[in-house]
Amino acid sequence: METKGKNRKVAGRGMTVTLEMKKRIRSLRHSANLNIDSLADKSEVSERTLKKIESPKSRQKRFDEDVLMKIAKALNISFDELSGKQRQYKQEDNSVHFEFLAEQFREIDRMLLPLIRDHRHAGQRLIEHAYRGLLSQCLQEREIDLEQINQGLRDPVKRNAFIEGLPRPGLTVDVSEDFDEISYKYPPNEMLTVKSPQLLWDCHCDTPSTKQNDFECPIHSQSSGEEVDRRFSNGYVLIRYRDIEFYWRSSQELWPPSVDSFYMMEAMKTDGLFTKKYDSVLDIGSGTGFLGIMTACCNPYITEITLSDWLLTPYLYGTTNWFLNRKSREHIRLKTNTALFTKGLDSLAKPYDIAICNPPYLPLLDGFDEIGLESTVAGTDLLTDIILRNKDLADRIYLQFSSLSEPEAQIAQEKAGLKLRPVGEEKLVPFRMRILWEKADYLEMLIKERGLVEKNNSRHRFWHRLQTYVIE
Template sequence: MKAHIIVNEESIEYIYENKVIHLDQYELIWDCTCYSGRSEACPIHTHQYGEEIEMQVNSSMVNIKLYDIVDIYWMRDDLWPPSIVTIHIINTIDKDIKNIKFKKSTLLDAGAGTGVIGIYIAKKYNNKIKYVTFMDAYILPLIYTAVNINRNKLKMTPKYELSYGIQDTKEIPKAATNVIYDLIVSNPPYLPHNKDSDDDIVLETIYCSGLLKSIIERGWKIGNTIYFVGSEIIDREINKEIEKLHQSTKKRGIKIEVNIIRKKIIPLRIPEILSQDEYIEYIKPKIIEVKKRIDNAKHRYYQEKYIYKISVKRKPI
């Protein structure tokens, strides 16, 4: 038996066999506060089924359903799960889809992971999307993506391509239709480099902003509308890249608009981060620390996440 996580707009459920934890509100996909805040307020572990469901989530394949649209598999030890930011970015695209011009029906999911964002868009808007490229630097996430594509019955409609070993947009091939992507989405690693970490995989999946920077710097060359996720923690670096982007495209007669179209304060709950006191001190100026008990603040640290939109107009200014 698999554990299930069912995510709806206003509620979330954790299920194993006939045991169910239902939350009417949630801040995270795994809404535990034990390692990052007030354990006495943890909505999972204060529940009678909390420990048993957590054991299943930590040790076996998990079935995650989003909004009755996407149904994916994920396993804890293999790769990062869909996050609360995943929910925010698909909600943002849902609201903004009417403003996206689909000329060739193409989509790139850069840093695909489980494939959940690209699959969601391709499945919900299959009248607009006919070709999808899922890109990731590692093979295991793309194995999950392939499984999840099949599970969601995308098959070849829309057509899809898996691009393995691609670290950034400089290496991304154009879509098979040999046109620029109508839409690029990316929820990349974003935290500043931690020189004290000696784990290469952790460096690439947490303390790495390479894909984020390349999306800003070169995404316009291969996409007309680009959504990417950033954070207050790295806003200085993002703003520098955006300034370079404007300078570079202006010389070429390309008009670029960059806007933050959504801001959201979310808990900072990454065990690899919270266990490093020096690193927390390093990023403290950019995060929100809850020093006193506040009823609606279950976690100690919060961060402000941004969803950016880059719109590219290729006619001369």
């Protein structure tokens, strides 16, 4: 019988559940696509007890070890993993654990984000120094060495164990080559298909306009829409395009391959990128690694790929996605670079043959500083940095950016003394960013000053133009 307050008795062997352990259990539950109710059924632990175990505000700190063992068994992990006794990202055999690294990197990234998203009130050099210091400190405190991780993944046995140990995706998203159909599949044999999609996640339900409500959502109008939404938003997802697979999970730190990426691939293909003899490719702001990995897989001459990003979550997913797709491409060398903007690429013996970037494009307008702190797609610093440093980075650079950031791109072109050449068609695509729906003044400014298009007679209210360019 349970009693309230500090004298609560716990049957059997009691164990203190720390705040870190609570976070771990919640993260593992989400990874397994389980809600509290389903985990209760699977573990035979009451919902009430599970809520107390996960809640950081619960007054009960100690729980029966037998209960925790049931939870570990339901999550298909050992008790030591659940309790955090296996704290190392490596075991004695030097194997690397994805789930542990994902949790640690997410924590570090959330400390880095507010530091560097808007640095207009501090010099760039000061921000870069602070970034390097904080990143190094966070890694040292957690005893994580990125080079040791990279070295471990070079071993075929350890690399295969790493890939085989990935959490099973709860949803597979198949994107057709021409981006004219998307199928969302989940166990056992369920499938939801969207014809002629306008976005990878083509839902307009949260658009702030009553007129958009008159249109039927191609996802939520279907019987399995809510379940697909839950899996897409909360669990691990496998996105497949042209037989290449990309592992992803929704988070503030990592966006999935978007409609921008698919259109950029189309433009680069039109420009002949996949048939010309290029040896090396650099993906700047790589995220999931989609653009760099697709280029390495589609161009048979590539022998070296470098994925560069300033957060650790993209480093982890980009590396994972490369090894998921390496297969018959073992002759291609993978390099990674974790640094702000294009730093860390300064010591290149020679420029890359190709550099690719689909940079953030939300302009940081006066009076709207908070935008830079709330979104990883805010700020045009990477865009301008690449234009200004183009000769140091690659012989040929492909850039795609929005009409919203054209003024910044134009200024950078003038400073660099060059002219960007458009390739492929300009695309008018939906502009769907939930964090901006409550910022009517900012949206109004984008409409008046940056060419954001407002349509009241379509499913998506706001639209912007995307264009791929080349610097040669």
